[in-house]
Amino acid sequence: MVSxxxxxxxxxxxxxxxxxGLLGRQxxxxxxxxxxxxxxLVVQPVPELNADRVVYGDTRDVAAVRKALDGAGAVVHLAxxxxxxxxxxxxxxxxNALSTFTVLEQAGLAGITRAVIASSYSVTGLPFAPxxxxxxxxxxDEALPVQVEDPYALSKQVDEATAAMMWWRHGLSVVALxxxxxxxxxxxxxxxxxxxxxxxxxxxxxxxxxxxRDAARACELALSGRGSGCQxxxxxxxxxxxxxxxxxxxxxxxxxxxxxxxFSGRRVPxxxxxxxxxLSFRAEHEMPIAELPGPPAGLGRRPTGDGVVVTDGVVVTxxxx
Numbered sequence: 001m002v003s004x005x006x007x008x009x010x011x012x013x014x015x016x017x018x019x020x021g022l023l024g025r026q027x028x029x030x031x032x033x034x035x036x037x038x039x040x041l042v043v044q045p046v047p048e049l050n051a052d053r054v055v056y057g058d059t060r061d062v063a064a065v066r067k068a069l070d071g072a073g074a075v076v077h078l079a080x081x082x083x084x085x086x087x088x089x090x091x092x093x094x095x096n097a098l099s100t101f102t103v104l105e106q107a108g109l110a111g112i113t114r115a116v117i118a119s120s121y122s123v124t125g126l127p128f129a130p131x132x133x134x135x136x137x138x139x140x141d142e143a144l145p146v147q148v149e150d151p152y153a154l155s156k157q158v159d160e161a162t163a164a165m166m167w168w169r170h171g172l173s174v175v176a177l178x179x180x181x182x183x184x185x186x187x188x189x190x191x192x193x194x195x196x197x198x199x200x201x202x203x204x205x206x207x208x209x210x211x212x213r214d215a216a217r218a219c220e221l222a223l224s225g226r227g228s229g230c231q232x233x234x235x236x237x238x239x240x241x242x243x244x245x246x247x248x249x250x251x252x253x254x255x256x257x258x259x260x261x262x263f264s265g266r267r268v269p270x271x272x273x274x275x276x277x278x279l280s281f282r283a284e285h286e287m288p289i290a291e292l293p294g295p296p297a298g299l300g301r302r303p304t305g306d307g308v309v310v311t312d313g314v315v316v317t318x319x320x321x
Contacts (some may be wrong), residue, residue, distance in 0.1 A: 013037045013086055014223070015072040017059050017103055018079030020046040023118065023215055028214035039174055041068040042162040057228040059099040065106045074223050075115040077103045081152070084128050089151035096155035099209070101162050108170025109313060116222040119165055119176040119232065121270075123156040128202045138250065138257045141271035142205065171193055173267070175197070175222035175279075179235040180208040180270075181241075182215055184292045188241065188287050195242040203253040205270045207240035211285035233275050237283040239266040243292040 007064050014031060016232035018024045019040035019186060030051040057064020059079040069075070080096045081087055087095075100117060103320035108139055124140065125147035126133050133147045148154050176243055188209055195202045210218075218235055225231075240246060246263035263269055266289070275281040 001186075005193050010077070013039055013053075014074050014076060014301050015039045015041060015068050015107075016076045016078065017068075017099075018049070018077070018118075019049060019054075019215060021078060021082075023179075023212060025050070026212040026216040027078065028077050030220060032212070032242060034220070037067055038251045039072060041065070041072075050062045052249070052254060057167045058185060060095070062102060062106060065102055065107045066102055066110075069106055069110050069112070069232045071250035072110075073109075073112060073114075075107045075112060076219050076223070077115060077117045079103075080118065080155070083122075084150045089178055093151040093155045094159075094216055097158045097162070104162060104166045104172060104174065105170075108166050108172040111171065113164075113168075113172060114170060114223055116176045116219050117161055117176050118151075119178045120156050121178050121205060121208065121236075122153050122182045123148075123160065123178060124206075128152055129204075132183060132204070134254055134257050135206075138269045139261055139263075139271040140208075140234070140269065142234055142274055160230070160232055167229045173228045174210050174230050175225060176230065176232045177215075178232065179215055179216055180236045181205055182210055182212055184212050185287075192241045192243070192287055193216065195240075199244060199249055200253055202238045202240070202242055202250075206248065207242040207246075207268055208236040208268050210236055210283060210289070211287075213285050217284075218275070221224040221281050225279050227278065231278060233278060234270055234272065234301075235275050235281065236272060236273065237286050238268060239289075240268050241287060241289070242266065243289050245291065245293070251275050253266050280294050 014036055016024060016027050016038055020030055020042045028038055032050045038051045039053040039055060040049050041055050044056060055068040059065060079099055081092045084092050104115060123127055124144055128150040136145050148157055160176045163176050166172040166174055195207055242249060246267050248268055
């Protein structure tokens, strides 16, 4: 469907929303390297966007989205408020949910049959929950019961439901990629240093990550992937960002979570098989981290007076919804 040759036909073009963001810029660079024409939809002018066509407007604005879709044959929808931490809940949920609906609805009406949206590991409800939650089992897969109590996680849950609806409504196939923590080398190195000193800080996200270059490549693979309908796919690098053995981390910070597999070395406690099966995707850019025997002494389980067990403030047992 996507041509990487010099000659451009109508429908070869890809619309990328949120193109000025961390992942958006990497996606633009990835498609530019392939010779794929791209329209970037951004809210306001920004310097040095690597796209041959730029449209300014809000992804909730029907007119702006229609203009941006002109000539496009596929969509990569990345625009979103990326966390619930810096905006009111109504703004986070309202912006993200309406943005995804508008972009996919207009794409479907335009006859486009393939789209990718940025979902998130946060759809599980674990990373941003105001009360600490733990997964029902490990490794986490796409069928994990969600425990949503923050507006960002809810917006991603609705995004995935919207993607499923668009298949029935328009015949628009959508791949929802559940991204973990994303970054380039410096950002990932900083996070790795934090986990080395404070491994409890990574328990909510299971110490997972993905290099931006791999995330961009996943978007490309998802556009040309097999199958139709809505497909939800979790992604991550195969090893964690923490320097300690995964089994030791789980023993220390998530000891009561049932394990459906053994975790040798620093294997990430996420099930990545769906990405391999449906997209033939495996991360190519891994952080070089020397494994330590830890975690450090004193960072294990610590009981509180009410019977709840915590580790440096991270609850590892207690009530779950």
